[in-house]
Amino acid sequence: VLYKGASGSAGGGGADFLNLHAHLVTLRRSCKAKTPQEVLPQDVKEVYHLDASSIVSSFNLEVWLINESMQEHAAMSEDSVCPLLAPPPSTCNCSEWVVNALVDAGVTHVFGGHGGALVPLVNAIVSHPKVQWVCTRNEANASLMAAAYAKLTGNLGVCVATSGPGASNLTTGLLDALQDQCSMIAITGLKPRGGIGYSEFQDLQQSRMFAAGGLPLSLDVSSPDALVPLVRDAVAKALSLRTVVHLGLPVDVQAAKSPVPLKPFCASDVRDDVELSETHSYVIKNVASELRAASGRGSGRVVIAVGHRAVGAGKEILQLAERINAPVLTRLDAKGCVDESHNLVFGVIGVHGKSGLELATKVIETSQLVISIGNHDDTLLLCNRAGLQIRPMITFEPDAMCLRINARYRALYDVVGNVKFTLRRLLAELGPQEKDPIAKNPSFMEGWHRELAYSGMDIVTPMDAANLHMAPPPRHAKLELPADEKKLWSNIHNGKWKLHKRESSRFLCTSPASQDLCHPDTVMKEMSRRMETNDVLCVDVGDVTLWASLSACLTKGQRTLSSERLGTMGYGLCAGIVASLIRAGDGRAVVVIGDGGVQMSINELGTAQHLFANLNK
Structure with a gap:
């Protein structure tokens, strides 16, 4: 101003x-x-x-x-001066108070199904001018939409359902968001308090069911007086821990008079309390020294792994990769975060629990240090088949609570703060590449590597249980690399990746195409060429996941949404509806889905038609 x-x-x-x-x-x-x-x-x-x-x-x-x-x-x-909005009414019912609190926390859409035990809450949602009610055909898809909303926007996802089977239908989507570390709250209706526990119709112990599934907070609201502190605690925990919580609201509590009037919600900015405005300078200096030592010798094998919490920092990530000559691997949800036509981008890791194709796997198994930027899980990058951490890492996370979520692995340094700006500070500290000195003392990375080599431990990456029969024989750590792997890293360190520009996919499809059908690789490449900057690629689960991860080449900073860890079929179409709502004319949702996923969610085409009356046929 x-x-x-x-x-x-x-x-x-x-x-x-x-x-x-x-x-x-x-x-x-x-x-x-x-x-x-x-x-x-x-x-x-x-x-x-x-x-x-x-x-x-x-x-x-x-x-x-x-x-x-x-x-x-x-x-x-x-x-x-523009007049202020009319002052809120001095009194409201509990449902109106809850919806107002959610809007204060940044919620713009609520997903769910209707039912008798949810009438006051749905009425409050529909009546609020700043939130859109999305009534799905099945509550299971409502929870998947809320999970996709939380991942795409970074805000709190909200889904609601009535008592009994409406609540139990939410389970898969809640677990999906829980595993992908997205902030989400589920609110379910309950029978009136006087009949809970012995009503004959749709009376279910919902809180125990969700708690058994792993939700860190799942409680029933026993009275209007208990509503305000429980909503405060639930929203604060969901936002700060990037997790999923649940509250059960008896229908008579929903309709009861709120014990407090409408006013700004105290938990709306809780995530700000765990975000650091600036990382300590000594942390940046130590990270730069470690990377400078590897670059100065020209032998440090560093891999950069990118997760969905690094979205928006793609330019800085590639600048760091070029500065230290390090290959870049992305999780599927981070696909498009960096320009995939860049020669240092080696593809996607983690699809269906695998480390990737041969080249990506080879890079991981021979690396000495992993720079993890906004990843929700680093097991495939750090561990061997026994689940033991065999290589060190440096983590970049947007807030301190992300470190607590992934605290099971040891990091040399934790860099906390806005990912884009912390990377800029690191690049400034590193300076030009030609000034890197040849360090006399071994770095932490090299000391870890020597200890691993002397131990002779197996370095083969973890594999999914379904593929154990295809597992390669043990490969023991050694100080020296085989000739082909030494040549791979030598080409990376010597900058041979700069010699040519990759225009499309990093893979060449050699299988013949049918005269009647188009090959999936061709479809993915043509789709990638037509996608614009604000488009969102929504990938379902199955063979389409493999084709999209391998053959789609996103170069303009597009987003990708997928059920990365739980692997829920039907997620793609639900995510596509959400992306269309959020982009609202500024971008398109491109859904890649197989016949199985379509059959599990095809009823939501009715929801799409209801939301977008001019849906292109």
Whole structure:
């Protein structure tokens, strides 16, 4: 926000300085303003004052703007200020309070099915102007949509269902989000409190069922007075731990008068409390020293692994890969995060529990250090078939709680903060490649590698139980690599990847195509060529997962959604509906799905037709 208080001159023969007096305002995540005039008092989190006296020497200023340009304007008169929204009513029922709290937490869509034990809550959802109700044909698909929504937006996903089978239908989608570490809350209706436990119709101990499935918080709300603290705790846990929680609301509690009036929800910004504004400088320096030692010798075998929490940092990731000559591997949900036509991008890992094709597997098994950026699981990268960590890693995560989620593996350094900006700081600390000194003392990476080689442990990557009959023989760690692997890493370190530009897929399909049918590889390549920047690739489970991961080549920063760990058939179409809602005309959802996935979710085409009346046929 610039004020008329700015003084001085810039150009025109005047003075070569400018005294700037400005206010920097940080807004809450729940703020929906598109222009400065639409910002409400409750949207403001903190205000900072900047003037010439606060500038000691030189400084770097990064400005995030709502409008395309920044113009100085006079202070607005009182009658020109946009009027605030009408004050909320002093009283509301519990359902209205819950929906208002969810909207404050950034929720824009609620997915679910209707039912008698959910009437007050659904009425409150439909009535709220800032949230869209998506009524699915089956509650199982509602939970998958909520999981896809949480993964695509990074916000809290919400699904609701009535008592009994409506609630039990949610189970698969909740477990899907739980394994992929997405923030999500499920709210289910219960019978009236007076009949819980002995009603003859749709009376189920839902909280025990979800808790048995692994949800860290699954509780029934016993009274209106218990509602507010339980919703607070549930939302705070879901957002801060990137996990899934459940609350059961008796229908009479939903309709009861709320014990507190509508007001800003205290747990809406809980994730800000675990995000570090800036990583400590000594951590960045230590990471740079480790990578500089490997680059200086020209022999350090470093692999960069990218997960969906690194979305938005693709440019910086490739700059780091080029700087240290390191191959890049992505999880399927991070496909498109980096330009896949780049010669250092070696493909997708983790499809159906496998480490990847031969080249990706060879790179992993011969690596000495893994840089894990926003990954939800590093088992395939760090462990051997016995599940033991055999190589070190350096982690980059957006907030501190992500480290707690994946704390089972030892990291040399944990870099916490906005991934894009921490990578920029690391690149600045590394400097030009030609200045890397040849380190005299061995690095931590080399010490780990020597200890592994002396132990002679098996270094074959983990395999899915269904493929154990195809497992290769044990391969013992050694100090020296075989000739073919030494040549592979020599070409990477010597920069031979720069010699040519890969235009499409990294694989060449040699099987003949049918005269009547198009080969899947051809379909994926043509699809990739037609996809635009804001399009979302939604991949179902089955053979289509393999073809999409291997042959699709995303080069413009597109997003990919998949049921990566649980492997739920039918996820693709549900994710496609969500992507269409979120992109809302700015991009398309491209669904890659097989006949099995279609048959499990084809009823949701009715939901799509209801949501998009002009759906292209």
